[in-house]
Amino acid sequence: MSFAPVKPAVHHPPLKVADDTWLIQQMQEAAIGPLFIYLHSLVIKGPEPIIVDTGTPANREQWLKDVFSIVDPGDVRWIFLSHDDVDHAGNLAPVMEACPNATLVVTWFLTERHGCDFHFPLDRMRWVNDGDSWRAGDRTLTAITPPLFDSPVTRGLYDDRTGVYWAVDTFATPLPGPMNDISELDAAQWKGGLELFNCMNSPWFKLLDADKFERHVDRVQKLDIEVIAACHTPVIRRPQISQAFDTIRKLPSLEPPPQPGQVDLEALMHAVATGQQYVWEPPAPVN
Ligand SMILES: [Fe+2]
Ligand SMILES: [Fe+2]
Incomplete structure (x- = not known):
């Protein structure tokens, strides 16, 4: 019996979501029902192209094809890794090998945690802390901890040129099928999906001081965000952004959802x- 991950049966091609900015898409079916989860990453073009997260091993061949249909490997200048979960770091080694001119942007603690799976080249890295910015050609990129996360090293990424914020695992929601924009999903279904997925993925929500959490969420919402892109959701644009934040803010008042046994x-x-x-x-x- 092979334990290799199953390749996705359906290819969802890259989707342009803002100037210079493409989602690299993958969709995975949930085991427990007719629900689907996106596993996105991002490519930002420009004078200094950036790959944001690196997809999954299950989709490796197609992920590399999709990314390099948008940007030439030799032109990639930055690879930003939000955290060390396999759906975000799944193709780190092949993409670092393919892109010899790319600098890997991570936190110091990520290199310590993930050193058992990847040999980090010190001379090809930039370490960022929460709130740190750096210049990437025609834009300034800032690493900002998202409202919710499932790894201590998680950092989101804000692009001041387009107003795109990569929210990593925050705003994740299960879907009945593929869609290009969250406005295509029924509003009640979206609210329920946001509550369910984000409670499960950040189970510490029950330990939160609600006032402190409000201030933590404020810090992200005060960014001038045009488009939220994230790993496990269709893009969320201006008309829906305040609703997404409102739902997340109320998490501390919810009860942990039941889970299958x-x-x-x-x-x-x-x-x-x-x-x-x-x-x-x-x-x-x-x-
Ligand atoms: Fe994660
Ligand atoms: Fe994730």
Whole structure:
């Protein structure tokens, strides 16, 4: 039996989401129902092109093709790695090998955490802390911790030329199918998906001081954001941005969502064995 990750069956081509800015797309089906999760990364062109996160090993071949259909590997000047999760760092080695003129922008702590999986070249790195900026040709890029995150090293990225903010794992939501913009999703479904996914991915939300969290979210929302791009959501544009932040701000008042257990795994296996579609039904809340 092979344990290699399964390649995506459907190719979602790169999508231009702002001037000089393309989403590199991948979609993964959830095991527990007819829901899909995006696994995006980003390419920013310009005098000093930037790759933002590096996709997944499951999609390696197509990811490299998609990225290098937009930018020549020799022209890539920067590779920004938001954090060390496999859906963000999955092609770090091949992309560093392919782009000899690229500097890897990370936090110091990421190099310590991820050194068991990747040999970090000290002379090809730039270390950034929260709030640090650097000039990349015609734009200034700033590393800003997003409202929610699932790794201590996570940094988002703000591009002052386009107003695109890479929010990493924040604003993640499951989808019924592919879409290019969050405005295509039913508003109630979006709110429920934002609450569910972000509570699960940042389970420390229940430990938050609500006032301190408000100030943390304010810092990001006060950026002059035109477009939120992130790994697990279609892009969120100006008309929906305040709604996205409003939903995230209320997380500390929510209860942790129920999650599937062994009984549900057995039901899933039975459905697979009998050729049926499995849809997980969360247990009713106990009053
Ligand atoms: Fe993550
Ligand atoms: Fe992620």
